[in-house]
Amino acid sequence: MLQLYGKIFKTGVLTEKVPKLAKPGISATEREEPIEQVGQALKVVVDKRFRGSLAIRQVDAGSCNGCELEIHALNNVYYDVERFGVHFVASPRHADVLMVTGPVSRHMEAALKRTYAATADPKWVIAVGDCGACGGEFGVSYASCGAVSNVIPVDLAVPGCPPTPLALLQGLLSLCGRL
Amino acid sequence: MSVESLTSLRLKLAAQDIDNRSSVPCALPPATVLQIDARDWGKAAETAKSEHWRWAGVWADDRGFDLTVNACLEHRGTYLILRTTLAPERASLPSHAPYYWAADRPERHIQDLFGVRFEDHPDPRRWIRHRAWDEGVHPLRKEFPAAGSNAEETPPDRDYPFLKAQGASVYEIPVGPVHAGIIEPGHFRFQAVGETVLHLEERLGYVHKGIEKIAEGRDPDGLARLAGRVSGDTTVGHAWAACMAMERAAGIEIPLRAAYLRGILAERERVINHLWDLGALCNDVGFAFGYYQFGRLREQWLRENQVHFGHRLLMDRIVPGGARVDITPATAKAMHRSITALRVELDELLTLLDANSSLEDRFLNAGILSTELAAALGALGFVGRASGQTFDTRRDAPYPPYDRLKVSVPTESQGDVSSRFWVRYKELRAGLRLLGDLLEGMPEGERVARWQVPAEGAEGFAAIEGWRGEILCFVRFGSDNAIRRYWPRDPSVINWPALEKLILGNIVPDFPVCNKSVNGSYSGHDL
Numbered sequence: 001m002l003q004l005y006g007k008i009f010k011t012g013v014l015t016e017k018v019p020k021l022a023k024p025g026i027s028a029t030e031r032e033e034p035i036e037q038v039g040q041a042l043k044v045v046v047d048k049r050f051r052g053s054l055a056i057r058q059v060d061a062g063s064c065n066g067c068e069l070e071i072h073a074l075n076n077v078y079y080d081v082e083r084f085g086v087h088f089v090a091s092p093r094h095a096d097v098l099m100v101t102g103p104v105s106r107h108m109e110a111a112l113k114r115t116y117a118a119t120a121d122p123k124w125v126i127a128v129g130d131c132g133a134c135g136g137e138f139g140v141s142y143a144s145c146g147a148v149s150n151v152i153p154v155d156l157a158v159p160g161c162p163p164t165p166l167a168l169l170q171g172l173l174s175l176c177g178r179l
Numbered sequence: 180m181s182v183e184s185l186t187s188l189r190l191k192l193a194a195q196d197i198d199n200r201s202s203v204p205c206a207l208p209p210a211t212v213l214q215i216d217a218r219d220w221g222k223a224a225e226t227a228k229s230e231h232w233r234w235a236g237v238w239a240d241d242r243g244f245d246l247t248v249n250a251c252l253e254h255r256g257t258y259l260i261l262r263t264t265l266a267p268e269r270a271s272l273p274s275h276a277p278y279y280w281a282a283d284r285p286e287r288h289i290q291d292l293f294g295v296r297f298e299d300h301p302d303p304r305r306w307i308r309h310r311a312w313d314e315g316v317h318p319l320r321k322e323f324p325a326a327g328s329n330a331e332e333t334p335p336d337r338d339y340p341f342l343k344a345q346g347a348s349v350y351e352i353p354v355g356p357v358h359a360g361i362i363e364p365g366h367f368r369f370q371a372v373g374e375t376v377l378h379l380e381e382r383l384g385y386v387h388k389g390i391e392k393i394a395e396g397r398d399p400d401g402l403a404r405l406a407g408r409v410s411g412d413t414t415v416g417h418a419w420a421a422c423m424a425m426e427r428a429a430g431i432e433i434p435l436r437a438a439y440l441r442g443i444l445a446e447r448e449r450v451i452n453h454l455w456d457l458g459a460l461c462n463d464v465g466f467a468f469g470y471y472q473f474g475r476l477r478e479q480w481l482r483e484n485q486v487h488f489g490h491r492l493l494m495d496r497i498v499p500g501g502a503r504v505d506i507t508p509a510t511a512k513a514m515h516r517s518i519t520a521l522r523v524e525l526d527e528l529l530t531l532l533d534a535n536s537s538l539e540d541r542f543l544n545a546g547i548l549s550t551e552l553a554a555a556l557g558a559l560g561f562v563g564r565a566s567g568q569t570f571d572t573r574r575d576a577p578y579p580p581y582d583r584l585k586v587s588v589p590t591e592s593q594g595d596v597s598s599r600f601w602v603r604y605k606e607l608r609a610g611l612r613l614l615g616d617l618l619e620g621m622p623e624g625e626r627v628a629r630w631q632v633p634a635e636g637a638e639g640f641a642a643i644e645g646w647r648g649e650i651l652c653f654v655r656f657g658s659d660n661a662i663r664r665y666w667p668r669d670p671s672v673i674n675w676p677a678l679e680k681l682i683l684g685n686i687v688p689d690f691p692v693c694n695k696s697v698n699g700s701y702s703g704h705d706l
Contacts, residue, residue: 004468004535007468007527007528011475060362061364062385063386064411064702065363065410065700065702066492068411069412070491070492073478073481076471076478078475078478090359090360106311106329106333107310107386108385110332110334111356111357111364115357137405137408139393140326141327142312142318142323142325142392143311161408
């Protein structure tokens, strides 16, 4: 047990003091500073509009799972999205925002509509990833409805294949900023 | 590779009067193709089973004038493809499922998408077909348009005939397709008494988005992009398999440097996914420390991917003919440093995890997949290796660059969640060693070979070891460099049924950790 605490103390708090990557040639959006800035700006809006707590229900409506991996990354110690008042919930009944990924497969069409119906008003929908935004690599086919907006109303699309955690944070901020 | 096992099987087949002509020149090297008469299809599988061949996959191909069905078998690193030809209008074939458990759902997949009837199949229910297209309509037939002819709205699939358990105190728990976490959709139907699971039935197919159909007509670059999205966490694995199959069809040798670059990308993918799974398994039993530590290490490697290769998950880094990215000496040095750093971290975490009795309490003896069941199913990757199955494509049917490297394949024999956890840990360590060797031995040279348009009808087959296990791929070209058939087989297709067995007798609350320990891809299964 002492060893475990030792490891925790040695690891320290990575969240607040984000280490800079020493490598040159990385784009400005991938540097660490914006996470803090975007996050803080987001927190201000979440505090004001959502009384400090924005609940997101994530729905995979047919994605390849790439977007899910990056949405998960929002919860790791570097991004720790909960500190900005944003948290992921288990039921659409608890959610303010639906974060939908994938081209909507036809087999998920009904489930997505029902999830949307089960989310209490006021509610917002973010379509995540190129597939969610416009159908991406899959488009519309006998098995796919394409973009999320073809199935339920979408308030904001965050493109990228998959979008980085930072892009997701910026998306959340721009949605909240509009409210 | 063992030629003897193939000779022995062919003698056995001949002894039973089963005609088995091999095509010369070989149609799908290095696999051998045997043409089997449709009426002998079942008997051929029975014979192969008695000779201990592993059943690896089945695909159909509508060539316009006829329909072929191909079953892939493997024995000691030798791949064998049984091929039979059917008339499209009355396509019917003896099933392999009575002999091979793993053939059950893949055959139903073909039944739904091609309209091939499998005689003597133990389970006639539909599988991948919900309601997106009409019964009696088969989307993978060539005359079916990729756009389909869909109704305004796809009705929900309400009438799937699940198996029902009856009796005092037996109750049913339906879960999904929308789950309570950030996870892909699928449906699980539990029959339980108290907390104990009596029966679990999976209902997948929710993320079926027609990948096999929309691949048709794409050029090689387009197919590589699509293959990279068969399963988001295996983007390197599937893109590599698709590119290798296309390169074999076109008769292209990729430069050795390209093979090494692909190896580095694939091993990085393995390391990153294992880190994620180790963390997620800790999280599923409430051990937040492990979740955060492994998540931290994973994020560091994802950021390195962005720096070195321009993409966190490495999508579109493998292209037909080679690799899109290169490694400079400075990059190699930086990667060596991060390998060393990760080793130190893992050493430290090893003692902490090992000493944690609460972790042991939840992992040990949970979700046991016996060695016998794993062998019967032909379980792949860490699921198979945690239950004593040693097959690894990189070692047993090696391809460049692994034919020049020593690949160690760790196994465990207990088959529980703990075994699957520790096999992942050991594979992660082995992956780091391989990465070091790949960086050391990287030859100079080009990173892409010039593409040559393959002849019309050219076919290619590939088997590579993705992070979940063996990935198979088949492609056939039409004229003008366009794909006419693309068949990828994710290891999840084989491993999903294992979950139904290993959960039996466990308590319902242990399902999440048992599920995570198998970690099947939904997208890679549903396609």
